[in-house]
Amino acid sequence: ARRRLKPLRTVVAWRGRAEWDQVMVGLYCGDSRLQQDALDRVSAWKSRYGPKMPLAVDCTAELIRCKVLDSSGRLKSHELILSYGLALVRFVNLITERKQKMVSIPLRQLAREVDIPIWVVDLRHELTHGKLPRLALCRKGCDVVLDWLRKMYWSRQLGNNLCEESEDEDEEEEQEEVETNAELDSDGWE
DSSP: OOOOOOOOOOOOSSSSHHHHHHHHHHHHSOOHHHHHHHHHHHHHHHHHHGGGSOHHHHHHHHHHHHHHHHHHTOSOHHHHHHHHHHHHHHHHHHHHHTTOOSSOOOHHHHHHHTTOOHHHHHHHHHHHHSOOOOHHHHHHHHHHHHHHHIIIIIHHHHTSOOOOSOHHHHHHHHHHHHHHHHHHTGGGOO
16 A cells, blocks of 8 residues: 655745735835834744745845835935945845856846846946945835836735736836936946
């Protein structure tokens, strides 16, 4: 007689689907108090889960933390640029790192493969190797990356698409804003 094997269970840091959904809604709601509650919950998950924490959850929390700090008015412009900058650099590095092979592949190519806008990689390059960009550009980068995380990770976890606007409208809007930012900050970009 063959024994029937039970399916393997995955242990996660969150209590269940309801807590996961609540944190996702809290992170993306725009209310800094609810966002802080969601960040506290993610910190609890991180203490339970450690290095197994999904990169997308970690990156989302870091970027939302920047937005909460920004809305508090407690940090100076330079400090906010550094906060946003670190979160954006970590996002690009961590997300593209998994696609890196034995041979070094340019970040721009890796970003294209995972649908990260190239200008975000350029922003990461400026933050890492060039002069610090304007705060407005860091904020825009944060918003674009959070939207990418929502579409590419969080919505997929829910099994649906939470996007209200069509992707074509998003892409057109994003391209217009990139062009505007390039004009405004032309001395900092090649």
